[in-house]
Amino acid sequence: MFIINSPLVEKSELQSNIFLFKIHCPEIALIIKPGQFLNIRVTQAFFPLLRRPFSVSDVEGEYIYILFSIFGEGTQILADKKNGETIDILGPLGKGFNLDDDYYTAVIVAGGLGAAPFPFVTRKLQKNKEIISFVGSRTSNEIITYGMENVYTASDDGSIGFKGNVVELLKSKNVELINKKIKIFGCGPTPMLKALAEYCINNDLNCEISTECVMACGFGICQGCPIESAQLKDRFKLVCKDGPVFNVKNILL
Numbered sequence: 001m002f003i004i005n006s007p008l009v010e011k012s013e014l015q016s017n018i019f020l021f022k023i024h025c026p027e028i029a030l031i032i033k034p035g036q037f038l039n040i041r042v043t044q045a046f047f048p049l050l051r052r053p054f055s056v057s058d059v060e061g062e063y064i065y066i067l068f069s070i071f072g073e074g075t076q077i078l079a080d081k082k083n084g085e086t087i088d089i090l091g092p093l094g095k096g097f098n099l100d101d102d103y104y105t106a107v108i109v110a111g112g113l114g115a116a117p118f119p120f121v122t123r124k125l126q127k128n129k130e131i132i133s134f135v136g137s138r139t140s141n142e143i144i145t146y147g148m149e150n151v152y153t154a155s156d157d158g159s160i161g162f163k164g165n166v167v168e169l170l171k172s173k174n175v176e177l178i179n180k181k182i183k184i185f186g187c188g189p190t191p192m193l194k195a196l197a198e199y200c201i202n203n204d205l206n207c208e209i210s211t212e213c214v215m216a217c218g219f220g221i222c223q224g225c226p227i228e229s230a231q232l233k234d235r236f237k238l239v240c241k242d243g244p245v246f247n248v249k250n251i252l253l
């Protein structure tokens with residue numbers, strides 16, 4: 001784990017309020033795994049005091065990428081940074097996706113900003129797995145398909161793709177997926193992850209999800225990010241240390 005001030009080398013606004021930062025950070029780029037995250041101190045000023053967590057969105061050589069939208073004060077400060085400014089990064093943190101199981105087809109299910117970790121997952125899997133990506137959001141303006149392949153879209157208002165949420169879209173493709181040996185990778189808002197977990201457990205599908213919660217330290221010290229465990233022996237796990245990626249069978253949402 002490193003704490004590093006790394007330069008922002010390229011800032012782009014992929015679409016309205018969706019920012020992609022390319023950061024030169026060889027120390028982390030060489031070791032970080034898909035699904036792990038970074039805890040970023042957005043300013044050296046006193047407020048906001050706490051770091052903000054972001055998935056590593058992609059890695060290219062010595063460069064790491066984050067993808068985010070302006071949500072509150074911290075992400076606003078981050079979005080205002082200019083090329084050449086440094087970013088105070090703590091990472092890599094948490095446990096990422098297990099990409100090495102026995103499956104032929106990776107099924108990615110992303111809701112809204114939950115698309116953030118999947119360019120890196122796609123890059124790692126595209127040589128030896130078939131990938132099918134399901135991406136959903138409220139409207140067409142918020143759909144993020146950056147860095148993904150073989151994409152089916154869904155929107156709540158029907159302005160793009162399937163009309164409904166992304167888990168309903170996944171269910172509608174059940175017949176096409178049933179004969180494939182699949183593993184599902186999900187990330188998005190908690191209600192979406194809950195629906196995805198229920199579907200996968202009921203249909204005995206192998207599924208890992210990247211969960212979200214408000215964090216402080218990011219590495220297991222403050223105990224501020226509990227998630228209920230499905231195992232009786234330990235009632236709670238920590239999202240930052242035991243996750244953020246969990247098999248759906250191991251947690252209760």
Ligand SMILES: Cc1cc2nc3c(=O)[nH]c(=O)nc-3n(C[C@H](O)[C@H](O)[C@H](O)COP(=O)(O)OP(=O)(O)OC[C@H]3O[C@@H](n4cnc5c(N)ncnc54)[C@H](O)[C@@H]3O)c2cc1C
Pocket residue numbers: 037048052053054055056066067068069070071072073074075076113116117211212213214215244
């Ligand atoms: C492991 C992990 C990975 C993440 N990856 C990404 C990513 O790749 N891209 C991205 O855009 N966002 C990501 N997030 C969410 C991101 O961390 C929050 O949007 C960010 O911390 C908000 O900071 P802010 O200062 O802008 O908002 P704040 O002003 O801190 O918060 C505004 C509101 O959002 C709530 N909030 C704060 N933090 C979170 C949070 N972590 N989750 C949900 N609500 C929160 C606060 O309670 C408050 O009500 C991730 C979160 C986690 C836990």
Ligand code: FES
Pocket residue numbers: 215216217218219220221222223224225238239240241
């Ligand atoms: S954020 Fe401190 S223990 Fe998880």
